[in-house]
Amino acid sequence: MSKFDVKDRLDNVLYRAYNLLSDVLFNLSADLKKIVSGNSIFENIHEGERCFILGTGPSLNGLEEAELSVVNENVVFGVNSLYKSRVGKLVAPRYYTLVDNLYWGSWSGAFADVLEVYKSSPPVFITDPRARHILAATTDAQAALYVHAKKYPVARVDSDLSRNVFATMNVVSNSILAAIYLGFKEIYLLGCDYNAFCTQGHGHxxxxxxxxxxxxxxLAFYLKYYHLTTEFHYLIARLAMEKGVKVVNLTPGSLLDAYPRKSFQDCVQSW
Incomplete structure (x- = not known):
């Protein structure tokens, strides 16, 4: 056994203990449990439907209006700063995921910005319970999915958002798990270029x-971050397979290989 294997095994023991403690603390917090259990109103409300999750990679700018029309015929998930883009203004997200700590800190104004861009049809936010006070002060906000993700993935993840779940460190990962919880059976990814470690974060x-x-x-930060999030994507892919959910990456040139990769046109023609 190599020293790297030894480290992984020791880490997994510590993480399992950490996860047990995290669940205990969650169960001791009546208020938090009430907030998160409220997500049950969303469970399987899109059973058997198809959705698109739009990342913020530069490949989105290659989508033509005819392709975006097809996207808009389905349920759309937006994430992060998608609303600032050309594509973001041509789609109508039903759900919008903001899960980075910045969004209930220095970037807390993003919630209001999203609602302003989509004021004709405000999306449901997928976010952390720590953002509740922001949404409570925003009259246009709809009911939100509040995701409490405090456990570290060790060999598995889950999609029961009515409980304390595993943190996956990536907004697209969070959106996929939410889509599974909502009951979608076909999940298509666009704008998931997955290559920011090549550009030190530049390029959206x-x-x-x-x-x-x-x-x-x-560079060390990006490589470590991408290593972890990629391992978590593999766990999500396995969960999706177990639940009979199809997740397909339609992003041209994407480096994310956890899910089958197809071209947009080939996929749409098969519907």
């Missing part, structure tokens, strides 16, 4: 200069 479907300039990360 919108002008990202201001965002990236605020937070400078090293």
């Amino acid at each position: 479907c919108y002008d990202d200069g201001h965002e990236v300039s605020q937070y400078e990360y090293s």
